[in-house]
Amino acid sequence: MSHTKQKKHITPASNETLLTLLETLPGALFLLDDDATIVYANAHAQAMIGATRDDVCGKPLWRGAPQLVSTSLYQAVQKAKQTRESTEVEYISPGTNSWLHAWLSPTNEGLSIFFQEYLEPRSPQNAFSRNEHMYRDLLESFSDGVTILTPEGLVLDINQRPLADAHLQREEVIGKPFADSPAWSHDPAVQQQLRAAIARASRGETVRFEARIHPRSDLSLDILMTITSHRDTSQQVEYLICAGRDITERKRIEDELRTLVDAIPHFVWIARPDGHVIYNNQRLIDYLAIPREQVEGDSWIATVHPDDQQRVWDVWQTAIQRGVPYEVEHRMQDGISGAYRWFLVRGMPQRNAEGTILHWIGTCTDIDKQKQAEQRIKASEENLRVLAETVPQLVWTTRPDGRLDYCNQRYCEYTHATFEQLQGYGWRQFLHPEDVERSLALRHHTLATGEPFECEHRLRNGQAGEYRWFLARAMPVRDETGQIVKWFGTNTDIEEQKRTEEALRQSQERIRALIDSNIIGITSNEGEEEVLVDANDAFLHMTGYTREDLNSRTLSRMKITPPEHAPLFQRVLQEVATHGQHTPMETELVCKDGSRLPILAGAVTFQDHPRQMIGFVLDNSARKELEQRKDDFISMASHELRSPLTALKMHTSLLRRQLAMQGFQTSAPALSSMETQINKVTRLVEELLDVSKIQAGRLEYRQETVDLDALLREIADTMQQTHPSHSILVRGAVQANLMADRDRLGQVFTNLISNAIKYSPGAETVEMDLEASPETVTIRVRDHGLGIPREQRDKIFERFYRVTGPKQKAIPGLGMGLYIVAEIVKRHGGTITVESAVGKGSIFTVTLPKKRDTLD
Structure with a gap:
């Protein structure tokens, strides 16, 4: 036998006299059962909510009469049900924006609610009225979406922000489950996330989570949802407050940032102010070859070499506690091969305007090759010096304080000075006066920070007295504890490169002047003969034709283009006919004086004038000249590189034989590496020569x-x-x-x-x-x-x-x-x-x- 409580409705057959009395009451009367379901609504009640008795009876009050629902009414209903005592409440109806006064009285089977509607509160000076006004004003003042829910998740009140986003009216959501609203029901996973959060909040928790909702089909929003509970005097959860903050723009920026971070060629990580790692870019995850969640938090320390873990952890904790930049070198395991590689790890605290650390952003830079090189240098100082004497650069080393303690013979020959004259800070006398301040400031900075040094400056040739541009680079050499014991540096002659850059810069300035000038020619062709009917001054200036030539209608496409380009123009015309335009092409124009002008041309037609073609002409002479100069430069550079490469290969072979005769077998790997690099450069030079020959049409073939x-x-x-x-x-x-x-x-x-x-x-x-x-x-x-x-x-x-x-x-x-x-x-x-x-x-x-x- 079923024990389900039978829902009762009051009908005319119930008690005709009672019903007549209830129908004549001057206000709206609702009778509810114990579950707050409407069992009766008199005529005034039906008129107030604009519905018939059949429409509302059998429905919960919150769904059957959404125009009357408010948080204040919900609290009063709960209070009357719990205390079984009469109570009253006065509030503003969010649906009608009028004042409602409700008397609530317990009955044998539920609750009766009698409503009176007023344009103004009955007691304007009453603090309750003022509080109700403040509540409504406050609710609508929030920029966030705010929704008041029952502990079961039914909507009691909602401000205009989420309603406007969803294009809904308030009565469409009041009394209905919040999780069933369109914004949340679009994605079942998100809907279940909200339901779980409501269940937790109904137990007194404060719940925060992020979700992507869809208020309507053409709108999706990322929101940060916070759900808190409000308790009554007995500390029971009375209702829930849901605040949804729009973080769509922030998420978009974060997504763009993460995309950018995933694209850069470094390992990147982000941590909270307390050091808890919350993000690693894909390159770092690929290197470690472990799931992302296993690297977050403090678990990343397990990927560090056991010998480095305590040192790294101490440095990281010190940086967190003091809020200072984090920098440490350590070995990290390759998840695929199992090998350890050295990395330079740096982290910077990111602060807000008040100086509070928001998060840490850091990078891991692979310095394994550098560390191996440092170890080789330390193991064989003499071999390094021999190698330094063979390379074409000026090679030098300094102490940690920047004082020169070694330079190769090529350095002495260039400056025409002895080592004794250069050591310490004596080398500075050869810097160009205009470069001294900038170069020394950068050098002092790198000495203080331990960062690699790179600077372009001019050095004086001690014999000729002229200055040449050099690219100076230096790397710190560290011991096992990470302390800098030496700086190893080179000066590479880039005089020709600087001259080339200056020539290119001047060429670019000339090109920019041409682009900014009125050099784009525009023409208008009509008819099957493609007669030029109009052209701008730039086109006429390019070709030498006059307005009289245009007006005579004697100029046509066939007359001003070379005959051998006819097939090209036929293909272009077909493309224009098909697509309304054609891709830019390089061709020539026959000028009035018979000369030919290289151009870059394009054309379009319009649907309303299919027989008219608008052409765009750009003088291509400058670019052709630049291409020729570039090809000439590549050809020249390739030829110039062959001689020193040949000499370098010869000297390397000679050095190998000499060292072998002297018993220096440990130099073999270094020399093999040099020969490999020389062969690579030789192949590149040969390919450059082939390219230059192809461009000049001089690449030879045997048959x-x-x-x-x-x-x-x-x-x-x-x-x-x-x-x-x-x-x-x-x-x-x-x-x-x-x-x-x-x-x-x-x-x-x-x-x-x-x-x-x-x-x-x-x-x-x-x-x-x-x-x-x-x-x-x-x-x-x-x-x-x-x-x-x-x-x-x-x-x-x-x-x-x-x-x-x-x-x-x-x-x-x-x-x-x-x-x-x-x-x-x-x-x-x-x-x-x-x-x-x-x-x-x-x-x-x-x-x-x-x-x-x-x-x-």
């Missing part, structure tokens, strides 16, 4: 019979020996002899395999598939590496272009290899294409014709 299968397998064997980290697989055969330049074709596939290895550090294989058709041979080089974004694939064969991205940027190169490869393939009558997917690798496909009498 010989090439066994392509033998060539490709020879290249694969050679690359396999020099790159044992990857397996190079060759599949298939072309069985063809080509008329080609064997060395240049070798350069193509050596470059492609080298790139495949370089850009797939985490893979194990590189595959080369060979196949042939009656007319062509096809070679595909496949890797399983980083891949190339779709929007960048068309650009990788351009000169000096490199794929952007944090992982690709870490791989060395100048972007010349694929440009040279594409040019060689083109000269052999072939094509090269690429297919790629980010994170899955790339396939470069080279197609070459079998029969070809000569090279282009």
Whole structure:
């Protein structure tokens, strides 16, 4: 048998005399049961809330009569139910903005509430009335959204901020579960988060949490929600106060900051004022290879080398307690390899206007190579000095206080001074007077802070008396305790670089002057003949044509463009017809005097005038000249670098033999490293020479019979020996002899395999598939590496272009290899294409014709 309490409604059949009496009352009367459900509403009550008896009976008061609901009424109902004594309350109706006076009396089965409505409070001087006014004014004065809830989560009152965001009226939410409102019900996870918070707050907790809500379909907000409880005199939770602060802008800024932080090439962390780590960027997480939550708080100390943990912890605690910058060097474990690397960790306290620390922001900089170098320097001081005498820089070391205690012979020869004249602070006499103050101030700063030193200044040649620009760099050498024991520095001659920079600066100023002047020509063409009907003064000035020439209607596109560019313009016209505009193109204009003007041109048409074309012309002469100068400079620099590189290779080999004869075997690793770097620079110079020859049309090709299968397998064997980290697989055969330049074709596939290895550090294989058709041979080089974004694939064969991205940027190169490869393939009558997917690798496909009498 069910024991559910039967809900009763008072109907005309209940007691006709009683009902007649109730209906004649001058005010609104509601009868409620023990659950505050409406069982009766007289005619005045129905009129007050604008609903029929059937509409409200059987509904809770809070939902059936939302126009009457307020926090004050809710408190009075709870009080009457608990004490079983009559009470009254006066408040402003948020729905009608009028004053309501309610008398509440317990009945045998529930509660009766009698309402009288007034335009003004019955007792204007009454403190209660003033408090009610203050309550309403205060509620609406909050910039945050404020909602009053029952402990069960029903809405009792709400200010206008959340209603305006959701485009809702107050009566649409009063008496309904707050968690069911559109803003919260859009996302079930967020809705459950709110319900859990209400449950906790109803037990007396103060709950704070962040959430993303959707007040309406076209609006989403990030809010910081705080829910507190209000207790009655018996310390029971009477109602809940929910305050939602809009933090959308703050979250957007935080997201942008985190995106920026994740993009920079450093490990970045953020901690609370008490030192509790709350954020690590993705680079740091990837290095540690552990879940983010395991690094937060104080757990990060476990990633520090055991020998460093106590020292690091003491320095960190001191920084927190004193509020001073944090700096320490320690070893941190690579989560993938298990090896430890040295890092320089710095943290700065971020304060508000009052000086209170809001949080700490810090970085971890990998200094493992630096530490290894310092240890090698410490272990073999003499070998370092021998090395210092072979490099082209001026090399020097100082004590921790900055006093010079060593310089190489090249330094003495440049200054034409003895070591005794330079040691201590004697070297300062060779600084340019205009650079002394700036250089010494920066040097004093780095000596005080231990930061690496880098400065450009001029040094006087002691023999000639002239000043040349040098780039001075210095790094501190530390002992096991982290104390600086020495500074190691170099001065690199950058005089030519500075001259080049000055020349480029002057060129840029000239270009800026041209851009700022009226140099953009604008034309208007009409009809199938593309007759010029109008042009601005800049265009006329460029080409030498006059207004009379325009007015004569004798100028057309065919007359002012070179005949050999006709196919290009046909493609442009098709593009304009299809898209309404075309991408900028480089071409030439035939001027009135017959000369040709290099230009950058664009054009658009408008839907309402499809036969009219507006053209934009920019004088391209300056850029063409700059490109030529740049190519000339690259060519010149490449040639100039070959001689010193050759000499350096020779002296390195000589030094190796001399040291071997003297028994200095410990220098072998350092010399091998030098030779490796020299070979890298040599390859770069050779590629620069090839690029300059390609630009000048002077790259030479030999014509010989090439066994392509033998060539490709020879290249694969050679690359396999020099790159044992990857397996190079060759599949298939072309069985063809080509008329080609064997060395240049070798350069193509050596470059492609080298790139495949370089850009797939985490893979194990590189595959080369060979196949042939009656007319062509096809070679595909496949890797399983980083891949190339779709929007960048068309650009990788351009000169000096490199794929952007944090992982690709870490791989060395100048972007010349694929440009040279594409040019060689083109000269052999072939094509090269690429297919790629980010994170899955790339396939470069080279197609070459079998029969070809000569090279282009």
